[in-house]
Amino acid sequence: xxxxxxxxxxxxxxxxxEPAVYGIGTYAELVSxxxxxxxxxxxxxxxxxxxxxxxxxxxxxxxxxxxxxxVINPAAYTHTSVAILDALRAVGLPAVEVHLSEPLExxxxxxxxYAGLACEKRFAGQGxxxxxxxxxxxxxxxxxxx
Numbered sequence: 001x002x003x004x005x006x007x008x009x010x011x012x013x014x015x016x017x018e019p020a021v022y023g024i025g026t027y028a029e030l031v032s033x034x035x036x037x038x039x040x041x042x043x044x045x046x047x048x049x050x051x052x053x054x055x056x057x058x059x060x061x062x063x064x065x066x067x068x069x070x071v072i073n074p075a076a077y078t079h080t081s082v083a084i085l086d087a088l089r090a091v092g093l094p095a096v097e098v099h100l101s102e103p104l105e106x107x108x109x110x111x112x113x114y115a116g117l118a119c120e121k122r123f124a125g126q127g128x129x130x131x132x133x134x135x136x137x138x139x140x141x142x143x144x145x146x
Contacts, residue, residue, distance in 0.1 A: 008075030
């Protein structure tokens with residue numbers, strides 16, 4: 001099973017950006033963790049990060065026919081991007097939303113998730129483990145063809 005893991009804006013600053021909220025692990029450590037989890041589950045993952053909404057939309061669109069599912073942490077675009085929502089709906093792949101922190105325990109504006117409207121599952125507030133849980137879920141679920 002091939003899974004595209006997409007990370008949105010500012011995740012490249014993990015370890016330096018608000019460690020009380022996002023933890024002290026770096027982005028490189030997150031990518032390594034995701035790869036280790038995928039390997040343990042027998043999954044193939046490609047990890048992508050961008051601070052640009054259009055680049056995220058492009059990558060989602062390119063996933064069609066190349067990947068079986070998407071794990072997405074849209075970061076700040078979670079609460080603003082109808083474009084990401086539309087792209088996820090357009091490709092029709094199983095998608096899981098992840099967050100390091102729990103948006104529902106933060107500012108009110110973070111309680112709305114546009115991307116989540118196109119995702120069948122959500123894991124949040126578990127730090128790096130949110131990604132592991134998403135990969136485990138997709139592994140058990142199977143891909144788009146099941």
